[in-house]
Amino acid sequence: MQQLSGLATQRGASVTNIVLIIMVLGIATKLMVAILPAQIGDYQLTQLLSGELKEANENNDTAKQFVERVNKQLSINADYDTTAEDVFVFTDKKAGQLAIHKKYEVTNNLFSNIDIVNRFEDDIDMAAAE
Numbered sequence: 001m002q003q004l005s006g007l008a009t010q011r012g013a014s015v016t017n018i019v020l021i022i023m024v025l026g027i028a029t030k031l032m033v034a035i036l037p038a039q040i041g042d043y044q045l046t047q048l049l050s051g052e053l054k055e056a057n058e059n060n061d062t063a064k065q066f067v068e069r070v071n072k073q074l075s076i077n078a079d080y081d082t083t084a085e086d087v088f089v090f091t092d093k094k095a096g097q098l099a100i101h102k103k104y105e106v107t108n109n110l111f112s113n114i115d116i117v118n119r120f121e122d123d124i125d126m127a128a129a130e
Helices: 015-058 063-076
Strands: 088-092 099-111 114-124
Touching: 015 063, 015 099, 015 114
Parallel strands: none
Antiparallel strands: 088 099, 099 114
């Protein structure tokens, strides 16, 4: 019988490996908790802006009316910190042909003084709103 020594006889994971796996899983979970809500919020905001833009273009609303409707909808959605002026700028202000460029960022704390900055940028026009 041949006798093996050292690492060749070890079976299973060592305490160091288990601690490292727990640390990696903890960091991955913390990243998901910091990033996922911002991504979901951007999706919801994009859907809101697309829907309001489509309705504004169908009704031949002006840019000012569109901004008022978006601000009202943001207030209804209890997003009191966000205003339409902070989130987008118009690329086309013609009534019935409104188009916007959405650009904003969301900062979330990861650990102590380390932040994750999520930047969102997108063009929403008549074709994208439909």
